[in-house]
Amino acid sequence: MTQVEFVAILLLGSNLSPVVTIYDALEIKLLPAFEVDMSQVVVCALYKFVSLPHFESIQKPLLNVMIDKDIKGTLLLASEGINGTVAGSQDAIDDLLNWLNTQPGLDNIVHKLSFDDDMPFYRTKVKLKKEIVTMGVEGIDPLKVVGTYVKPQDWNALISDPDVILVDTRNEYEVQIGTFKNAVDPKTNTFREFPAYVKENLDPSKHKKIAMFCTGGIRCEKSTAYLKEQGFDEVYHLEGGVLKYLEEIKQEESLWQGECFVFDNRVAVNHDLEKGQYDQCNACRMPITESEKASEAYVQGVSCPHCIDSISDKQRQRFEERERQMQLAEKRGEAHIGSDVKSVIQIRRSEKESLKQAQLELNKK
Structure with missing residues (x-):
């Protein structure tokens, strides 16, 4: 990786979520x-x-x-x-x-x-941090109460039970590129929204068996603990998450459909746990396909079909300038690292709120 590429990555931000990247390293x-x-x-x-x-x-x-x-x-x-x-x-x-x-x-x-x-x-x-995974509900402790762990080898039988409600605890942008067959999408933008989804859509007196899954298992530790606290009795979750399932279950036996979003620069992995077909929009951070990149709405570093109608003129100008500077730096074959690191982080911090606003506007569409 060249110095130019490294600075480009700093400018674009790490792929930890379509809206929020990690700051204050x-x-x-x-x-x-x-x-x-x-x-x-x-x-x-x-x-x-x-x-x-x-x-x-x-x-x-x-x-x-x-x-x-x-x-x-x-x-x-x-x-x-x-x-x-x-x-x-x-x-x-x-x-x-x-x-x-x-x-x-x-x-x-x-x-x-x-x-x-x-x-x-x-x-x-x-x-x-205050929490290692943020649900925003005080008192939820997976060490005290948690759902029943289900091995990948037993998962297919569980979710094929017609009495089981299968809930994807991940965010909507993750669900869009892959999920289990017949899974319910809560359409959340962050894990903090999951408790509200439960209160509005699930009832312990009606929904007797609930199975949940997430990428690596950690979100389900808290989501199942939360449901148990809310009075749900039979609550199950996929041990090791989707990644463990893909690792241990043969593709011909798998009930997984699509790819699995991951929080790094691979964007997604396929059933063989190799980098998948998705890229990521550097404006809104949504996963995008090659066909979406061929769309008129896609401008590298500026917009994609997901965000073109929600980005403000001010944001567009800033993204265009950022992309222009990166292209110039690449052509020059030079980059000023060292002293620029702090200023780059400041730029990314200031853009964090703009990206949040763009995503909020996108979700209203």
Whole structure:
């Protein structure tokens, strides 16, 4: 990866959601691409709900391990546990998991591995948070109550039961590119909206069996705990999430339809857990297909069919200027990293609200 490409990535933002990218990095480490064998990049999604009263003290040593092993990506630490996705060589990921296994409370972490030809992250971060996955409901504790875990091998039988309501707990932009057959789409924009969906659409006296799933399993830890707290009795969730299902279930036996959205620069993975067909609009962050990129509504770095009618003239001008500067930098074959990093982050922070507004307007359409 060239310096020009690195700055371009900083300008465009990491693909953590169609609206919000991660800001306030603990540390940005600029590394030449050759420090990771790009033909064997291992992507590791991991999480564990566990009481971590000492979580702040883990931040620095964990970051040091990641930097030392040339691992990139983001890990979140909170009093309720750890969550995140990182990438590096197989040896590096093994070393990280082994190190975590030696830390009090962090042994036997749930993790899923996938592979890519390119490094899907460009920075190394460990962040301290209030929650490792944000639902916005106080008192929900998966360590106290949670739904019934269902192995991928048993999932098909469960969701084929006509008495089971299958709910996709992910956001609408994720559901659009792939989901399980007959799954209900709550049409949420963020996980914070899920409790409202439950209150308005599900009734414990009517809906006796509910099965839920998400990308890696972590959102279902909280969503099933929430439903149990609301009086629902039979609540199930896919252990390891969609990624584990795709890993363990043969495609000819699979009930999964489409691709699975992932929160990194791959955008989506197919049933073989390889990078899929989707790209991402750099204006609204929505996943887009090659046919959508061929649309008149698509202008690289400026708009796509999803957002062309919701972006303001001011936003359009800013996106056009950003794209123009990137193209000029690429033609010059130069980039001013170092001193520009802070200013780039400031630009991205200021654009965060604009992107939110664009997405809100899009959702009203």
